[in-house]
Amino acid sequence: MLNFYRILLTFFNIIFFFFGISYILTSKDMKDNRGLKERPCPHDNPESYLWMGISVVVINLMGIFIACINSRLMEFIYKWLLAVAAAAFFLFIVFIVMIMPKKPGLAVFNDGVNGYMMQQYNPIVPLVLTNDREWNQIKGCYERNSLCDITRDQSNAEKDWIVDACCCIPPVRCNMSQASKATWKPGPTPGPDDPDCRVWMTTKGMTACYDCEQCKASYIASYKIYWEENQGNQITRLVTVAFMAALAWVAFYDTSEKAGDGQNHVRLAKSYLNP
Numbered sequence: 285m286l287n288f289y290r291i292l293l294t295f296f297n298i299i300f301f302f303f304g305i306s307y308i309l310t311s312k313d314m315k316d317n318r319g320l321k322e323r324p325c326p327h328d329n330p331e332s333y334l335w336m337g338i339s340v341v342v343i344n345l346m347g348i349f350i351a352c353i354n355s356r357l358m359e360f361i362y363k364w365l366l367a368v369a370a371a372a373f374f375l376f377i378v379f380i381v382m383i384m385p386k387k388p389g390l391a392v393f394n395d396g397v398n399g400y401m402m403q404q405y406n407p408i409v410p411l412v413l414t415n416d417r418e419w420n421q422i423k424g425c426y427e428r429n430s431l432c433d434i435t436r437d438q439s440n441a442e443k444d445w446i447v448d449a450c451c452c453i454p455p456v457r458c459n460m461s462q463a464s465k466a467t468w469k470p471g472p473t474p475g476p477d478d479p480d481c482r483v484w485m486t487t488k489g490m491t492a493c494y495d496c497e498q499c500k501a502s503y504i505a506s507y508k509i510y511w512e513e514n515q516g517n518q519i520t521r522l523v524t525v526a527f528m529a530a531l532a533w534v535a536f537y538d539t540s541e542k543a544g545d546g547q548n549h550v551r552l553a554k555s556y557l558n559p
Contacts (some may be wrong), residue, residue, distance in 0.1 A: 289535035291349055296528050297515035300340055304461030307337030325425040329418070343369065351420035359536040367379050371509060383408050389508035391448065401450075401501030413507055414500040422503060423494040426451070429534070432466070432492040446509075451493050454484035467493040 311333035328339045346362045383406045385392050392404055414422075426432075427447065432452035453468065454460045458475035467489050475481045480496040493499055511518075 289531060293528065293531050293535055294348060294351040295532070296524075297344040297351070300524075300528075301348065302345040304337045304340030304344060307333050307340060309337075311337060325429060325431065327423065329421070340371070359532075363529065363536050364530040366525065366532050368527045370522070370526040373525055377518055377522060383412070384508050384511070387510055390504050390512075392508060393502065393505035401505065402497050405501070405504060409504055410500065426492075426494050446506045447501050451494055451496070451499035454493075455480055455496075455498050457481065458484055460484060468548065470489055 314333060315329040315493045323443050343362070343365050346358060346365070350362055385404055385406075393401070413419075455475075457478075458481035459471040459473050460475065461471045463469040468484060470485050475485070480493070480498050483493055484490060485495060
């Protein structure tokens with residue numbers, strides 16, 4: 285049974301080693317904006333993909349190496365790394381589920397599009413997803429890819445309607461009318477004097493507002509929709525990591541037990557030979 289556990293664990297380690305390599309390569313593509321035409325500004329951070337890929341490669345390389353040698357210390361480190369990874373992944377999923385609104389992402393977006401969308405979110409959400417560091421990267425990607433120009437081309441397959449509705453045109457509550465294809469002007473009835481409307485009404489020739497609260501809030505709604513679409517993948521990854529961790533503990537516990545039994549048998553034999 286021990287050999288079966290080790291073979292199965294090594295099989296998973298080899299598969300996930302290549303997954304880790306793919307994560308590292310994907311992070312490079314995300315950073316260079318290459319190979320992601322269908323999603324030029326992905327919700328996942330390139331740095332998080334890179335570190336996840338490195339972690340997966342290191343842990344699985346250790347697992348493959350352990351299959352070739354007997355090292356109690358490396359077995360101990362490896363099984364604890366897997367256990368910590370499974371626990372961290374589980375806590376991350378619980379954290380996202382707990383802080384996000386319980387409504388579906390599309391319902392959250394529709395409810396807030398005419399008001400202050402940010403009020404619908406737990407205060408922790410913007411601190412995690414749209415803090416200054418994260419938002420500067422997202423905004424920079426929007427600007428580099430001229431995302432509002434893409435959304436104005438209605439025939440473009442890359443159109444992101446959430447960005448179009450909340451970052452490239454003023455909020456509906458501002459009561460502004462379209463001056464041209466890309467610019468807006470105050471309507472006959474002035475809108476409310478809130479920060480987003482003030483920026484759109486006082487900035488002449490404005491074509492996008494990536495720093496407006498509604499743009500940030502729509503990104504969070506888009507993130508929730510993306511999370512819901514990929515929830516099955518997240519659960520599958522969690523179950524797989526947890527299974528590998530349990531498998532490692534069983535395999536290496538069996539190793540420890542056999543080693544301990546062998547030492548006991550040697551001591552018992554010596555006691556018979558040397559009464």
